[in-house]
Amino acid sequence: MEKPNTYAGVKLCVFDNVTTDPKEAGQIARNLGLDDALSYRLLRALASLGLLKEGPGSRFSITKQGELVGKDHPQALRGITLLEEGLGHYQIWKHLPVMIKDGQQNAFVHEYDCGAFEYAERNPEYAQIFNQAMSSYSRIYTQWVLEAFDKYDFSNIQHLCDIGGGHGHMLSHLLAKYSHMKGSVLELGSVIQNKELLWADKMNVADRCQHIIEDMFREVPSAGAYIMKLILHDWNDEEYVTMLTNIYNGSADSGRVFIVEHLVPDPDTSHFSKLFDIHMMCWGSGRESTVEEYSALLQQTGWNYVQTFYTKNGLIGIAEGAKSKP
Numbered sequence: 001m002e003k004p005n006t007y008a009g010v011k012l013c014v015f016d017n018v019t020t021d022p023k024e025a026g027q028i029a030r031n032l033g034l035d036d037a038l039s040y041r042l043l044r045a046l047a048s049l050g051l052l053k054e055g056p057g058s059r060f061s062i063t064k065q066g067e068l069v070g071k072d073h074p075q076a077l078r079g080i081t082l083l084e085e086g087l088g089h090y091q092i093w094k095h096l097p098v099m100i101k102d103g104q105q106n107a108f109v110h111e112y113d114c115g116a117f118e119y120a121e122r123n124p125e126y127a128q129i130f131n132q133a134m135s136s137y138s139r140i141y142t143q144w145v146l147e148a149f150d151k152y153d154f155s156n157i158q159h160l161c162d163i164g165g166g167h168g169h170m171l172s173h174l175l176a177k178y179s180h181m182k183g184s185v186l187e188l189g190s191v192i193q194n195k196e197l198l199w200a201d202k203m204n205v206a207d208r209c210q211h212i213i214e215d216m217f218r219e220v221p222s223a224g225a226y227i228m229k230l231i232l233h234d235w236n237d238e239e240y241v242t243m244l245t246n247i248y249n250g251s252a253d254s255g256r257v258f259i260v261e262h263l264v265p266d267p268d269t270s271h272f273s274k275l276f277d278i279h280m281m282c283w284g285s286g287r288e289s290t291v292e293e294y295s296a297l298l299q300q301t302g303w304n305y306v307q308t309f310y311t312k313n314g315l316i317g318i319a320e321g322a323k324s325k326p
């Protein structure tokens with residue numbers, strides 16, 4: 001019940017129009033060109049979810065939680081809401097019970113006749129929503145990555161390559177923090193062709209950051225270290241192996257690989273990764289894994305598992321692999 005309401009509020013720009021100054025429901029409807037009676041019921045539902053507050057005389061103001069999905073909030077959860085709760089992804093969830101019964105992880109293909117990345121290549125509207133959402137996720141996750149890496153010694157890493165690095169939000173922040181490093185974002189052409197969306201310029205690291213259009217299953221540039229954030233969980237075991245082997249072959253002898261994922265903890269721990277895993281089941285061929293599974297995968301592809309770093313909130317972990325024995 002929560003999701004369609006929040007999506008409708010974001011889509012109709014409710015969270016950009018309602019402020020901390022209470023405003024009458026009819027006025028909000030007029031500002032946004034909405035039906036009076038129906039929009040009042042949506043506002044009331046959003047207030048019930050804690051995103052707005054309803055006061056006397058049907059006057060609504062925004063709450064701290066509601067501000068999170070507004071257009072101007074620095075964490076921009078708006079992009080995530082438009083992707084994950086929008087029609088495109090909503091449709092794939094209906095295949096969940098049948099998939100679990102049949103053992104075929106194919107909801108996206110079932111619905112759209114191709115995988116999500118191919119769909120994004122063919123459908124610019126989906127691509128725009130998807131890439132915006134990835135940048136929204138990055139605004140949150142980059143901070144976690146910086147925090148998890150806080151004590152890590154980057155002095156031996158001269159070139160860091162971010163595989164499937166989107167618009168380069170995380171890599172640009174790492175380059176800004178570790179000023180001796182240069183970096184490359186390896187991505188699909190459709191993602192990085194619009195230069196205005198790239199972060200390197202905005203973060204003043206463009207002179208140390210290149211953008212490479214390449215298929216990560218084909219070739220990766222030679223680098224001292226590779227980072228993959230929310231990449232492996234998109235793919236199945238066979239695809240994992242191709243990707244990590246490719247990176248192993250491209251890497252310098254002293255190379256490192258950092259796998260940034262929602263790591264699945266013990267059976268008795270309730271964790272976001274166990275829920276996001278079901279989203280991955282519907283969206284693609286991948287899954288969320290435990291650190292033991294990533295460690296085994298690293299060993300299988302020639303890497304030595306070194307260690308895992310966690311954020312304070314434990315929501316993500318970074319598993320490190322080394323090409324030569326540490």
Ligand SMILES: C[S@@+](CC[C@H](N)C(=O)[O-])C[C@H]1O[C@@H](n2cnc3c(N)ncnc32)[C@H](O)[C@@H]1O
Nearest residue numbers: 134138164165166187188191214215216229230
């Ligand atoms: C789930 S997103 C993660 C993006 C980014 N790492 C982040 O955390 O925000 C996966 C990324 O992989 C990229 N990608 C998918 N297939 C690829 C391929 N074959 N070669 C290179 N990049 C690819 C997509 O364009 C997308 O940006």
